Amino acid sequence: MPKRRLGNYPAALDRPSDMAHPSSEPPPTPPDWPHCGHGATAEDLVGCRGIHVPGHTACLAHLDEADRDAYLAGLAPGADIDHRGTPFTADLLDRLLDALRDPATGHPRLGTARFGSAAFEREAWFVSATFEGDALFASAAFEREAWFASATFQGIAEFGSATFQGGAWFESATVKGNAVFVGVVFERAADLGPLVCAGRVVLSRAVFGGPVTLSFAARRLECRRTRWSSTAELRLRYATVDFSHAVFEYPLTIAAEADPFVPFDSRPVREELLAGAPDAGVRLASLRRVDAAHLVLADVDLSGCLFTGTVHLDQLRLEGACSFATVPPGTHRVRGRPVRFTPRRTLAEEHHWRALQPAAVRGWNTAVLGAGHAGPAQLAPVYRALRKALEDGKDEPGAADFYYGECEMRRHDPSTPRAERALLSLYWAVSGYGLRASRALGWLAAAMLLTIVLLMGFGLPRESPQQEATGTVPPGGGRVTFTIDKEDPKNPTGNRFTGERFEKAVNVTLNSVVFRSSGQDLTTVGTYIEMASRLAEPVLLGLAVLAVRGRVKR
Numbered sequence: 001m002p003k004r005r006l007g008n009y010p011a012a013l014d015r016p017s018d019m020a021h022p023s024s025e026p027p028p029t030p031p032d033w034p035h036c037g038h039g040a041t042a043e044d045l046v047g048c049r050g051i052h053v054p055g056h057t058a059c060l061a062h063l064d065e066a067d068r069d070a071y072l073a074g075l076a077p078g079a080d081i082d083h084r085g086t087p088f089t090a091d092l093l094d095r096l097l098d099a100l101r102d103p104a105t106g107h108p109r110l111g112t113a114r115f116g117s118a119a120f121e122r123e124a125w126f127v128s129a130t131f132e133g134d135a136l137f138a139s140a141a142f143e144r145e146a147w148f149a150s151a152t153f154q155g156i157a158e159f160g161s162a163t164f165q166g167g168a169w170f171e172s173a174t175v176k177g178n179a180v181f182v183g184v185v186f187e188r189a190a191d192l193g194p195l196v197c198a199g200r201v202v203l204s205r206a207v208f209g210g211p212v213t214l215s216f217a218a219r220r221l222e223c224r225r226t227r228w229s230s231t232a233e234l235r236l237r238y239a240t241v242d243f244s245h246a247v248f249e250y251p252l253t254i255a256a257e258a259d260p261f262v263p264f265d266s267r268p269v270r271e272e273l274l275a276g277a278p279d280a281g282v283r284l285a286s287l288r289r290v291d292a293a294h295l296v297l298a299d300v301d302l303s304g305c306l307f308t309g310t311v312h313l314d315q316l317r318l319e320g321a322c323s324f325a326t327v328p329p330g331t332h333r334v335r336g337r338p339v340r341f342t343p344r345r346t347l348a349e350e351h352h353w354r355a356l357q358p359a360a361v362r363g364w365n366t367a368v369l370g371a372g373h374a375g376p377a378q379l380a381p382v383y384r385a386l387r388k389a390l391e392d393g394k395d396e397p398g399a400a401d402f403y404y405g406e407c408e409m410r411r412h413d414p415s416t417p418r419a420e421r422a423l424l425s426l427y428w429a430v431s432g433y434g435l436r437a438s439r440a441l442g443w444l445a446a447a448m449l450l451t452i453v454l455l456m457g458f459g460l461p462r463e464s465p466q467q468e469a470t471g472t473v474p475p476g477g478g479r480v481t482f483t484i485d486k487e488d489p490k491n492p493t494g495n496r497f498t499g500e501r502f503e504k505a506v507n508v509t510l511n512s513v514v515f516r517s518s519g520q521d522l523t524t525v526g527t528y529i530e531m532a533s534r535l536a537e538p539v540l541l542g543l544a545v546l547a548v549r550g551r552v553k554r
Helices: 065-073 090-099 348-355 376-392 396-412 418-431 437-459 499-513 524-552
Strands: 173-175 190-202 212-222 232-237 240-242 252-256 283-286 295-298 317-319 331-334 337-340 467-470 483-486
Touching: 065 090, 317 376, 348 376, 348 396, 376 396, 396 418, 418 437, 418 524, 437 524
Parallel strands: 173 190, 190 212, 212 232, 212 240, 232 252, 240 283, 252 295, 295 317
Antiparallel strands: 331 337, 467 483
């Protein structure tokens, strides 16, 4: 209906659809309501599946003109209507909505509206309509454009298993209940939103055949087993998103929208229905069994996201401020000893695993129902893949926490060989897997102090060896030849911890940090002490430098 098309809305696509739409094919069995039966033949014993108009034996489409006029004249704004299975032309739908039009607002006002399995030819125009009860369009077939722009749904908006052969437009629509699109087929491009929903938007098992932009401000968005056959962009506010088992072959972006949506009319969408929500951020609940090769996440909270089972996680792109869970802060006591966790980003599934351990401290989040349990063997490759994804994005400092998590999971994995676990434990203890400079520097300071003490106690000789000269003088006089002999250093006695000995011990220790020999005379024990320090202390210094570089590398 060109005369009613708004200039800013996209035009209908003209190409024919090549996708199957099962709801346009009549089922072989009659519906479970008294149906019209118009046009029944030997091949189609059921005929028209439209429900009887009250007091008649035909549907609204096949009612004679006088009876149709009488029925429509008896409707009032806010009336409940039931036209399941009825075929609607654009003119018939206009006449029905005109009968329900509120004279005060000039817009249709419906009570509970049942349009399940109805077929809408050409355009279905529900712009600015108000559904005061539930709006039930399950299994309906929309054969050109479907317009629900600025519509208000006071109850549930049910479109399960419906087919949109043309465009589907829900700009500035509001839903006080749930918006259900389970199993819906969108054959062409769709622009769902901006839509404000006080409950859930359910797109599980929906199919999108063309490019789509979804703009939702809702408490929860469920996209389990949803299939995208073209590019897609999900712009969201307030929502917790379940994306498990979703299938897409083209780039797909899930992004948090910082400000309220502004549709074509340039007026921000009102969000009073979500006034009780804690914040407008977007939280991802699950990416399990998703192929993340084409997935982009922007400004999304991943602190509760489940990642195990995700394919090609190393190709995931994280943009903006994507946040993860963190370890419990502060100092805790486990079996009488203090425990403090190194600050880092963690996966929700590591929280769940640690919360189940016998010696778990407070602060680890327990798994919600249905989240399952993943252990270190499953989490190590997840950390490894996320580390690679950040490294490929040139975010080496951000990848450091995921390398730490990978090593932690390998260290706690019972299937890891014992020798490897021991090596990882040592690596963790001395430097936090080469990522904690403070820990490595602390051990370096301790090693240097121990070296100084040992040298003062056992390594420095009692006194510097004196040179002795011996020679023979011929009876007739002549040239004197000296032979220099050096005494072996002797272990000290008496007070060993003097300022002079401390200075010498510091000199030996500092030189050992950089693989240099001090040139000091040492006892046999001191020689071995210096050899050990020249091996251990430069390694600790190198680990500290490596940790600093990992945090500032560009």
